[in-house]
Amino acid sequence: MSIYVLVHGAWHTGAELERVAAPIRAEGHQVHTPTLAGNRPGDAKTTGLKEAIRSIVDYLAENNLSDVVLLGHSYGGMVITGVADLVPERIRRLVYWNAFVPNDGECLNDMVPPQYVGLFEAMAAERGDGSVVLPFPIWREAFINDADLATAQKAYDVLNPHPLKTFTDKISLKVNPAEMTVPKSYINCTEDTALPHTLPWHPRLSSKLGLFRLVQVPGSHELCFSDPQRLARSIMEAGRD
Amino acid sequence: MSIYVLVHGAWHTGAELERVAAPIRAEGHQVHTPTLAGNRPGDAKTTGLKEAIRSIVDYLAENNLSDVVLLGHSYGGMVITGVADLVPERIRRLVYWNAFVPNDGECLNDMVPPQYVGLFEAMAAERGDGSVVLPFPIWREAFINDADLATAQKAYDVLNPHPLKTFTDKISLKVNPAEMTVPKSYINCTEDTALPHTLPWHPRLSSKLGLFRLVQVPGSHELCFSDPQRLARSIMEAGRD
């Protein structure tokens, strides 16, 4: 039995991964769904990437976790890469689920299309507190394309404004992912168009892992809402030895 | 409940989409399967793209249809793009099913491999009435690769010679698809090799839509024959709000 720590993406909290955690727990595993600094109620929306990474390092220490299968979704890929660089001794395997894979000195915005960078900046300027939100049409068509409208709307309503600084902070790594000796997996939802397929998650970003295990599954970027059971099965295939 | 208008591809008529329409109607929707000018019995094989587009504009007007989910298959993507440019007020959503997506001034032949352009020209020269047909080996291997031979043969037997002019006429658009404000979906059959995967439907052509909803489904270019029920489900996922 394994210990899973699931790290959510931008605009989410750990709570949204509870329906994914349940079927994994039902197979006898331990599952943690912490919420990153910057996304917890009351967190300053000026939170940066280093603080987000630190919040997971602290979580592992406080809960005395080792031998962990550490999964990151989307922006969470930035975070787990940083965590693996700081406390490799606690990690059994890294699992990226349609997640960003940074090398030393890269930020999330370096890996997204220019129109997103521009949208995020314009939105943060308009909101004024350092945070960005996703316009509903982009969420509905490009992020959760596999759900019906009611599911898409309900999921949208629980999102929280996300600190833009975590997208623009460059990560500092001693070792790039391809050179990390920890085993790695990449879960690719085949209908994920949160990044356009002209500039895709896989193999564009996954190939930065060096040797890794590929798991593919039908679904959108937000399979945690549209089919959490199916996602849970993929996570267990990605996370096993 | 929605109003679907399904626009067939080259060599087809609306009748071949009736088995796709049936499961959509069974869910309570209204479904129309008009046949394009150029493909109706007795139509001149010198029919051009503008007349084909006009035949759908007229169909919508004659049947007083608005709030329409307008789907185009393959060559039908040329047609629905032209229709959306002329009567955007009648359309709720455009759905491209492995379909061509033209910008202003492009023709279908601009988006296919050079060997097809050459084949079409040679065939039209040989036939002499302005029409082209598909050689059976190309149909069987590249268009309907997911069916058994009997299904492939039976479907081939109902095809009609297609006016080449509709492939070479350049479309005239006031607004390119990416700038159209109507919502858009793209259905991609993942084994569709009617266009080779080195020059694919998705994301090469789908990305010309700007923001769009991707739906993928296993199947060939001719899923309407090999699994009409499965295609119907994908159409409803693509067509819903």
Add this chain to the structure above:
Amino acid sequence: MSIYVLVHGAWHTGAELERVAAPIRAEGHQVHTPTLAGNRPGDAKTTGLKEAIRSIVDYLAENNLSDVVLLGHSYGGMVITGVADLVPERIRRLVYWNAFVPNDGECLNDMVPPQYVGLFEAMAAERGDGSVVLPFPIWREAFINDADLATAQKAYDVLNPHPLKTFTDKISLKVNPAEMTVPKSYINCTEDTALPHTLPWHPRLSSKLGLFRLVQVPGSHELCFSDPQRLARSIMEAGRD
């Protein structure tokens, strides 16, 4: 009913394809699973590509086989291409299953990433008898990513050291695959990362076939171990007329 001859890949023997052959036989077909020269117990590990090709040509002659659906897996694609060039009159259809497709004068190593070429050379130098083996971590993560660890280990234990010369010998063909008139199919396992998806089997290598039938199926490079029944169904879809 058809006659199938299944040609295994590097490190394998025909015996590993018996669980794939069984469901095909259950449908009434005849299935042969010969082992290539170089992979039979006692074969010199200095065996070259020409001898491997010759061993299948001989097998067809000795068993008086014609009208054969000839399938090659991975390295087996080199072999069946050579066989089709020598005895086209015996073959009804070629089926490549995540297999190399060579043109005249190419060797297998011309189609793999440089890191594999280097790994193979270093390993052969170390082993000293002309053979190479796959390190278990590469096998487990990149070749059989869809199986559990026990299945991966059990399959690994039956592999045999493979003659490197078959990877570096350039094939000699009278006719390149695209110009061969025999019908051709390509089975692509969609999670096959034995070749990285930045340098993929399909469409990079499949497109060298000219007109071909694509069949795709979920699974890794070693679907023969992880789901032989599913692979058998795909083979029958690829092999039928």
